[in-house]
Amino acid sequence: MISLPLFSLLTDVTVLAQHGPTDVPITALTLDSREAGPGVAFCALRGTATDGHKFIAGAVEKGLAAVICEVLPATRNPATAYVVVKDSAEALAHMAAAFHGHPSRQLQLIGITGTNGKTTCATLLHKLLRELGYHAGLLSTVQNQIDEEVIPSTHTTPDAIRLNALLARMVAAGCTHACMEVSSHAVAQHRVTGLRFVGGVFTNLTHDHLDYHGTFDNYLKAKKGFFDALPKTAFALTNADDKRGPVMLQNTAARRETYSLRAAGTFRARLIANEVHGLHLEIEGREILFRLIGVFNAYNLLAVYGAAVLLGEDPTEVLTILSGLTTAPGRFEPVVSARQLVTGIVDYAHTPDALENVLQTLHEIRQPSQQIITVVGCGGNRDAAKRPIMANLAARLSNRVILTSDNPRFEDPNAILAQMQAGVTAPDSAKVLTVADRREAIKQAVQLAGADDIVLVAGKGHENYQEINGVKAPFNDKLILIEIFAALGK
Ligand SMILES: CC(=O)N[C@H]1[C@@H](OP(=O)(O)OP(=O)(O)OC[C@H]2O[C@@H](n3ccc(=O)[nH]c3=O)[C@H](O)[C@@H]2O)O[C@H](CO)[C@@H](O)[C@@H]1O[C@H](C)C(=O)N[C@@H](C)C(=O)N[C@H](CCC(=O)O)C(=O)O
Ligand SMILES: Nc1ncnc2c1ncn2[C@@H]1O[C@H](COP(=O)(O)OP(=O)(O)OP(=O)(O)O)[C@@H](O)[C@H]1O
Ligand SMILES: N[C@H](CCC[C@H](N)C(=O)O)C(=O)O
Numbered sequence: 001m002i003s004l005p006l007f008s009l010l011t012d013v014t015v016l017a018q019h020g021p022t023d024v025p026i027t028a029l030t031l032d033s034r035e036a037g038p039g040v041a042f043c044a045l046r047g048t049a050t051d052g053h054k055f056i057a058g059a060v061e062k063g064l065a066a067v068i069c070e071v072l073p074a075t076r077n078p079a080t081a082y083v084v085v086k087d088s089a090e091a092l093a094h095m096a097a098a099f100h101g102h103p104s105r106q107l108q109l110i111g112i113t114g115t116n117g118k119t120t121c122a123t124l125l126h127k128l129l130r131e132l133g134y135h136a137g138l139l140s141t142v143q144n145q146i147d148e149e150v151i152p153s154t155h156t157t158p159d160a161i162r163l164n165a166l167l168a169r170m171v172a173a174g175c176t177h178a179c180m181e182v183s184s185h186a187v188a189q190h191r192v193t194g195l196r197f198v199g200g201v202f203t204n205l206t207h208d209h210l211d212y213h214g215t216f217d218n219y220l221k222a223k224k225g226f227f228d229a230l231p232k233t234a235f236a237l238t239n240a241d242d243k244r245g246p247v248m249l250q251n252t253a254a255r256r257e258t259y260s261l262r263a264a265g266t267f268r269a270r271l272i273a274n275e276v277h278g279l280h281l282e283i284e285g286r287e288i289l290f291r292l293i294g295v296f297n298a299y300n301l302l303a304v305y306g307a308a309v310l311l312g313e314d315p316t317e318v319l320t321i322l323s324g325l326t327t328a329p330g331r332f333e334p335v336v337s338a339r340q341l342v343t344g345i346v347d348y349a350h351t352p353d354a355l356e357n358v359l360q361t362l363h364e365i366r367q368p369s370q371q372i373i374t375v376v377g378c379g380g381n382r383d384a385a386k387r388p389i390m391a392n393l394a395a396r397l398s399n400r401v402i403l404t405s406d407n408p409r410f411e412d413p414n415a416i417l418a419q420m421q422a423g424v425t426a427p428d429s430a431k432v433l434t435v436a437d438r439r440e441a442i443k444q445a446v447q448l449a450g451a452d453d454i455v456l457v458a459g460k461g462h463e464n465y466q467e468i469n470g471v472k473a474p475f476n477d478k479l480i481l482i483e484i485f486a487a488l489g490k
């Protein structure tokens with residue numbers, strides 16, 4: 001069990017005031033008063049729904065060792081240490097890193113940020129490092145991994161306590177490298193503050209999460225914040241073809257590197273062909289076939305190639321391994337029916353840009369006779385502005401569309417669907433059906449599909465649940481597609 005004196009956790013924290021004992025032993029950190037108890041240091045965070053400061057008194061009653069807060073409570077327990085800081089989330093991140101012995105400093109830690117492609121790039125880089133022979137960890141939306149051991153993930157980027165605990169487990173298991181996704185929420189909430197990265201990668205920035213960040217500019221600032229905090233020993237690798245790619249490098253101390261399919265850059269690729277069985281690319285003079293499909297994946301592959309070369313790996317060996325890798329679960333994943341009459345594609349496209357890319361890719365690789373039937377929904381309690389845009393795109397780029405539910409959470413599924421329908425233009429409306437029940441929607445799409453047609457089921461990818469009113473019921477697009485193909489004899 002870890003037990004460290006409070007003062008040793010505060011080395012990197014700017015303390016405004018301190019009351020009570022300073023050398024109390026801390027055996028656990030928490031950001032949730034419900035986990036309070038003897039030996040625990042509770043950080044009171046201001047959240048989106050409530051304020052952790054409200055729970056300080058209740059937590060202290062449970063025998064808390066220390067409280068980290070922005071506002072000192074008027075009544076205090078003399079046996080408890082109170083540490084006043086400017087920003088509790090920032091303080092918590094530094095304390096969590098110190099509590100776990102700064103595991104990021106013992107790893108080659110690479111962070112990947114951007115609207116789309118983080119999971120794909122982090123997963124590919126992890127697979128690549130494993131095939132190069134390293135012990136390596138992964139923190140991603142789909143799952144966390146220590147080498148091949150899978151640890152379920154709850155967030156794209158876990159909170160600072162869980163994050164540092166996971167990195168420490170990686171170090172203990174002998175990992176030399178770790179790849180992680182850095183979400184904009186994580187940057188805004190200081191989940192990654194205090195970590196030492198050897199490299200940062202930016203994929204792209206398009207519409208998402210405006211409900212949380214308020215404006216696109218704030219969303220951009222959150223992503224850029226990650227690059228701004230990179231040390232000068234790190235590399236900062238950005239997508240030169242993305243409108244916001246160069247902005248990411250503006251204020252970073254890190255070594256500035258770029259990748260591009262269209263312009264000059266440290267790492268350059270040329271698209272030779274984008275076909276149903278994969279991508280044919282020329283990377284730095286070498287022509288290679290890859291198993292991933294879609295031009296967007298050419299960017300992901302190039303980003304991963306660049307990161308690996310910047311880590312000092314041999315370019316030829318990296319390309320050889322990359323050419324054999326398959327995509328992350330639920331990312332443009334083909335599901336072919338037993339009798340091969342219909343092709344299903346399960347994809348995690350849950351933003352307008354991702355959906356457009358995936359549909360565009362299907363247009364590029366399909367035979368002219370193949371129809372595209374799209375099943376798509378938009379998440380509840382998430383950015384509502386993307387709903388009409390996604391429905392509009394789906395209708396414009398598909399032969400038929402079934403609008404359905406995707407984790408309605410605490411919203412009325414029919415209200416979400418009405419907002420989606422509002423984006424469909426009158427000429428496209430005849431192509432669009434609305435079926436709130438997702439299983440029924442997938443079934444109707446498969447029924448509509450003729451021989452050889454393509455059914456795209458978008459939005460949930462690897463997810464194995466449908467979240468309705470706070471309850472996650474088992475639901476997996478891929479398994480349901482397989483079941484429906486069998487039931488309908490396709
Ligand atoms: C919007 C958001 O990011 N919310 C995260 C945030 O919760 P919150 O701000 O709502 O917290 P709150 O309920 O207001 O409570 C404030 C504080 O009081 C504490 N509290 C609360 C009640 C109590 O009795 N006692 C107590 O101490 C809470 O523990 C919290 O520290 O802090 C929590 C603890 O770290 C997170 O679990 C929670 O993630 C929620 C579940 C979530 O859905 N987050 C999503 C949006 C998210 O983070 N997504 C990103 C990116 C997705 C992507 O594009 O890939 C991710 O990285 O996963
Ligand atoms: N480089 C890319 N550019 C645009 N779209 C992409 C790119 N890579 C993947 N996509 C699309 O975005 C979807 C999500 O990809 P991925 O899971 O890799 O992104 P992510 O950034 O991890 O998403 P999240 O923020 O939800 O964790 C994919 O299913 C695909 O449709
Ligand atoms: N990381 C994203 C995932 C969205 C996936 C989609 N299926 C949804 O539920 O909206 C989020 O939490 O906003």
Ligand SMILES: [Mg+2]
Binds near residue numbers: 118119120142181
């Ligand atoms: Mg992800």
